Amino acid sequence: MTPLTALLVRDMRIAVRVGGGALMGVLFFLVVVTLTPFAVGPDLVLLKRIGPAILWLAALLASLLALDRLFAGDHEDGSLDLILTGRAPLELVVAVKGVAHWLTTALPLVVAAPLLGLFLNLDAPAQAGLMLTLLIGTPALTFIGLIGAAIAATLRRGGLLLAIIVLPLTVPVLIFGVAAANAAVSGPVPFGTPFTVECALTLASLVIGPFAAAAALRLEME
Amino acid sequence: MKALAMTLTDLANPSRFLRVADAAMPWLAGATALVFAYALMRAMLAPDDYQQGATVKIMFLHVPSAWLGMLCWGLMTVAALGTLVWRHPLADVTAKAAAPIGAAFTLLCLITGSLWGRPEWGTYWVWDARLTSELLLFLLYLGVIAVWRTVEDASRAARAVAILTLVGAIDLPIIKFSVDWWNTLHQGASVFRLGGSTIDRTILIPLFAMTVAFTLLFVTLLLAAMRNEILRRRVRTLHLMKASAAS
Amino acid sequence: MVRYHGAHGPISLEKRPKTVPIPPPGKAPMRLTATELACRRGGRDVFSGVSFTVGSGEALTITGRNGAGKSSLLRLVAGFIRPCSGRLSFEGGDPELSLGEQAHYLGHQDAVKPSLSVAENLQFWAAFLDAELGAGADKVAEALEAFGLGEISALPAAYLSAGQRRRLSIARLVAVKRPIWLLDEPTSTLDATAQDRLSGIMGAHLAEGGLVLAATHAPLGLAGARELRLGELNPRSASAALSAGEEKP
Numbered sequence: 080m081t082p083l084t085a086l087l088v089r090d091m092r093i094a095v096r097v098g099g100g101a102l103m104g105v106l107f108f109l110v111v112v113t114l115t116p117f118a119v120g121p122d123l124v125l126l127k128r129i130g131p132a133i134l135w136l137a138a139l140l141a142s143l144l145a146l147d148r149l150f151a152g153d154h155e156d157g158s159l160d161l162i163l164t165g166r167a168p169l170e171l172v173v174a175v176k177g178v179a180h181w182l183t184t185a186l187p188l189v190v191a192a193p194l195l196g197l198f199l200n201l202d203a204p205a206q207a208g209l210m211l212t213l214l215i216g217t218p219a220l221t222f223i224g225l226i227g228a229a230i231a232a233t234l235r236r237g238g239l240l241l242a243i244i245v246l247p248l249t250v251p252v253l254i255f256g257v258a259a260a261n262a263a264v265s266g267p268v269p270f271g272t273p274f275t276v277e278c279a280l281t282l283a284s285l286v287i288g289p290f291a292a293a294a295a296l297r298l299e300m301e
Numbered sequence: 302m303k304a305l306a307m308t309l310t311d312l313a314n315p316s317r318f319l320r321v322a323d324a325a326m327p328w329l330a331g332a333t334a335l336v337f338a339y340a341l342m343r344a345m346l347a348p349d350d351y352q353q354g355a356t357v358k359i360m361f362l363h364v365p366s367a368w369l370g371m372l373c374w375g376l377m378t379v380a381a382l383g384t385l386v387w388r389h390p391l392a393d394v395t396a397k398a399a400a401p402i403g404a405a406f407t408l409l410c411l412i413t414g415s416l417w418g419r420p421e422w423g424t425y426w427v428w429d430a431r432l433t434s435e436l437l438l439f440l441l442y443l444g445v446i447a448v449w450r451t452v453e454d455a456s457r458a459a460r461a462v463a464i465l466t467l468v469g470a471i472d473l474p475i476i477k478f479s480v481d482w483w484n485t486l487h488q489g490a491s492v493f494r495l496g497g498s499t500i501d502r503t504i505l506i507p508l509f510a511m512t513v514a515f516t517l518l519f520v521t522l523l524l525a526a527m528r529n530e531i532l533r534r535r536v537r538t539l540h541l542m543k544a545s546a547a548s
Numbered sequence: 549m550v551r552y553h554g555a556h557g558p559i560s561l562e563k564r565p566k567t568v569p570i571p572p573p574g575k576a577p578m579r580l581t582a583t584e585l586a587c588r589r590g591g592r593d594v595f596s597g598v599s600f601t602v603g604s605g606e607a608l609t610i611t612g613r614n615g616a617g618k619s620s621l622l623r624l625v626a627g628f629i630r631p632c633s634g635r636l637s638f639e640g641g642d643p644e645l646s647l648g649e650q651a652h653y654l655g656h657q658d659a660v661k662p663s664l665s666v667a668e669n670l671q672f673w674a675a676f677l678d679a680e681l682g683a684g685a686d687k688v689a690e691a692l693e694a695f696g697l698g699e700i701s702a703l704p705a706a707y708l709s710a711g712q713r714r715r716l717s718i719a720r721l722v723a724v725k726r727p728i729w730l731l732d733e734p735t736s737t738l739d740a741t742a743q744d745r746l747s748g749i750m751g752a753h754l755a756e757g758g759l760v761l762a763a764t765h766a767p768l769g770l771a772g773a774r775e776l777r778l779g780e781l782n783p784r785s786a787s788a789a790l791s792a793g794e795e796k797p
Contacts, residue, residue, distance in 0.1 A: 085675035096663040121428030157657030164648045197425045300628045544707035547700045
């Protein structure tokens with residue numbers, strides 16, 4: 080097994096075994112969606128209109144959940160030191176941890192989204208558009224989140240700081256993700272336009288995230 | 302009442318409980334199968350609705366699963382008191398074993414209701430009082446299961462869950478009376494009403510038969526789950542002993 | 549040059565050759581050289597003017613009071629922190645790898661994940677740190693056996709005591725081969741049997757031409773190890789006193 084594969088397997092094992100496993104994110108997602116009609120009223124027409132936006136916001140918040148333990152756990156028990164003595168570059172290590180986080184936290188959200196869309200009265204084209212935009216957009220949320228997770232790794236109450244750092248950076252992804260999901264339902268903009276931008280944002284974050292996070296981790300070791 | 306109290310204290314010993322459960326299981330499983338067979342047969346023979354046709358028969362799944370979902374939370378509430386007040390040794394085992402079963406029944410109720418609502422009301426879901434309070438019950442179940450899985454120490458988890466269960470029990474009367482208190486899309490109470498049931502016997506009997514079948518199923522599953530939980534805890538203790546013995 | 553002295557009492561369970569170790573054919577002897585290293589952490593001078601050399605088969609114990617900078621020195625050699633001044637060089641190793649990538653670092657913490665089993669923990673580090681991929685499951689099993697963890701290798705690591713976790717951490721040094729060992733208080737939480745095992749593997753490592761740098765309060769049972777005392781001469785800006793020769797009785 081190559082070093083990075085071993086790291087991926089280990090991180091996924093830990094994510095599944097600790098703290099309720101992968102389904103906690105989905106549970107949080109479900110709770111946020113359930114709260115929405117209490118806040119905006121049970122009017123099904125309104126819920127259908129804001130449904131994609133609510134689901135995107137809920138997915139964003141749910142993805143953030145496991146991020147604050149991503150590097151903090153390894154920092155606290157000394158694993159980060161040993162990882163630095165490995166031969167894999169830290170940027171790749173960080174990227175692999177991001178992939179593990181996406182697979183165990185964000186991908187279940189994408190799978191659960193259509194079901195929750197039923198609660199918000201979304202119809203089939205809206206569901207399809209939503210699932211596709213979430214599938215493409217959640218990696219961006221994870222990889223941008225890596226930056227905040229790395230910065231907050233050494234802090235005790237890192238969770239809130241992480242949210243404050245990461246949420247503004249995810250705004251472009253949110254804008255184009257929701258725009259694409261809405262475009263799938265109603266005109267005038269064709270689905271492709273915001274969707275292509277969203278794909279570009281994700282690709283950029285796949286590169287920028289690991290480099291920035293690795294730099295932050297190295298600075299923290301000093 | 303005295304006999305019941307005596308039985309509970311007799312079964313407080315996990316080993317004795319395991320023996321009783323092992324002996325009872327085959328009988329319970331058999332009884333469950335038989336009653337299900339009878340109930341399903343009666344349900345098939347029950348007349349179709351003049352408006353809904355055969356879809357009305359989803360009721361025979363939907364209503365019992367709703368009742369069982371609430372009954373299970375009621376049982377968990379009693380178990381919670383057992384943990385906090387009487388300190389019965391098997392109380393937390395009961396609560397932990399019951400939670401997933403109750404969640405499954407509640408989920409079944411939500412799904413069957415949703416599938417029934419689509420041809421009836423034109424929508425899979427609507428945010429009216431009864432559906433919402435039933436969904437809240439499902440979320441409460443999931444929350445309790447999450448606490449069981451997240452907190453490492455079983456006895457601390459048991460106390461936290463006990464408090465959550467007692468607080469969550471307030472949802473049960475809300476579900477029951479939601480159709481009276483609010484203007485809802487869901488139909489009003491037709492079985493347990495002050496004036497007596499309004500349903501015809503040809504439908505009421507299969508409904509009760511299905512309810513008995515579901516209850517037997519619940520008891521069978523609960524005993525099996527409790528047995529598993531007791532064995533799981535024993536394995537954990539053996540692991541701990543093995544780890545401390547290895548030098 | 550390493551001078552071995554007569555019996556210091558029972559120190560290891562394995563026999564060591566009482567001659568200068570000969571490096572394996574085809575491999576040049578390795579040498580780790582530090583020149584005038586200085587380190588600042590959190591605005592405070594931790595140490596300065598530290599110089600030493602360690603060659604193949606040689607051990608260096610780093611001693612000093614708490615706060616003298618023993619851990620910082622080891623972390624500096626491992627490459628986790630950069631020195632403010634001074635140089636560190638390593639000859640005879642792999643030119644493509646940095647110093648840290650050729651070292652085992654054993655810090656205060658054990659890097660053991662409680663949700664993984666004992667074997668899974670060690671298998672992960674073996675796979676992650678090993679250059680020759682697939683050195684294998686048998687090395688991991690051997691290492692666990694050598695430290696008395698073989699029987700409980702399938703248990704979750706959460707059940708381990710502090711000493712057992714430390715042993716799991718040390719087993720890593722045996723499961724993956726690296727020339728330099730940087731050990732920070734390796735004997736803490738270990739009982740006498742485990743300390744003997746540790747001395748044994750350190751002796752074997754030195755016999756194969758490896759290097760050991762160990763920060764310690766307690767004697768490690770390494771005959772012929774030189775001592776580097778931090779913080780002796782100047783209390784304000786700590787510098788080092790290097791004593792060559794035998795360990796103090």
